[in-house]
Amino acid sequence: MNRQEALDSVRANVSNENSIKHMLATEAIMRALARRFGEDEEEWGLTGLLHDVDMELTSGDMSSHSKLGADLAGEMGANEAMVHAILCHNEMHDIPRETLLDKALFCADPLTGLIVAAALVRPDKKLASVVAKSVRKRYKEKSFAAGASREQIARCSEIGLELDEFMELGLAAMQGIASDLGL
Numbered sequence: 001m002n003r004q005e006a007l008d009s010v011r012a013n014v015s016n017e018n019s020i021k022h023m024l025a026t027e028a029i030m031r032a033l034a035r036r037f038g039e040d041e042e043e044w045g046l047t048g049l050l051h052d053v054d055m056e057l058t059s060g061d062m063s064s065h066s067k068l069g070a071d072l073a074g075e076m077g078a079n080e081a082m083v084h085a086i087l088c089h090n091e092m093h094d095i096p097r098e099t100l101l102d103k104a105l106f107c108a109d110p111l112t113g114l115i116v117a118a119a120l121v122r123p124d125k126k127l128a129s130v131v132a133k134s135v136r137k138r139y140k141e142k143s144f145a146a147g148a149s150r151e152q153i154a155r156c157s158e159i160g161l162e163l164d165e166f167m168e169l170g171l172a173a174m175q176g177i178a179s180d181l182g183l
């Protein structure tokens with residue numbers, strides 16, 4: 001499976017543009033994390049890109065979300081490590097996150113929403129206007145982008161990153177694809 005095939009699958013299965021952007025943002029952060037850890041950038045990036053591919057197919061049914069996505073990714077040729085990371089990113093299944101890839105996807109997932117929200121409150125609504133320090137400040141405001149689980153973001157400790165570094169890395173990664181994100 002190459003990136004184009006993964007992206008085609010996302011576009012075929014997800015119609016909501018914001019959801020697609022969420023997956024692109026997750027991909028960008030996962031690529032940056034892979035570089036940070038000397039891991040396989042393509043493997044990590046495509047895991048991020050595909051992680052919510054079943055979002056609309058499961059239409060909000062969290063008991064099947066990520067199971068179907070993991071199956072789809074596997075059918076497309078994703079390896080076992082990628083399939084497992086996608087499967088266990090939904091906490092509801094209680095599947096232990098074992099590998100660095102599993103843990104990275106889990107904490108990267110909610111970070112995208114926090115960073116998007118931090119951009120949208122800037123006067124120009126641009127990621128370029130966001131600094132890591134302000135993401136950190138927003139992180140502490142529990143009511144700000146409340147859907148972005150702080151507890152889940154804080155699991156970056158499980159991949160050996162301090163919050164500050166994680167947010168800096170995530171922000172820079174998303175700024176790198178700002179035009180794709182429309183931000």
Ligand SMILES: [Fe+2]
Nearest residue numbers: 022051052109
């Ligand atoms: Fe997600």
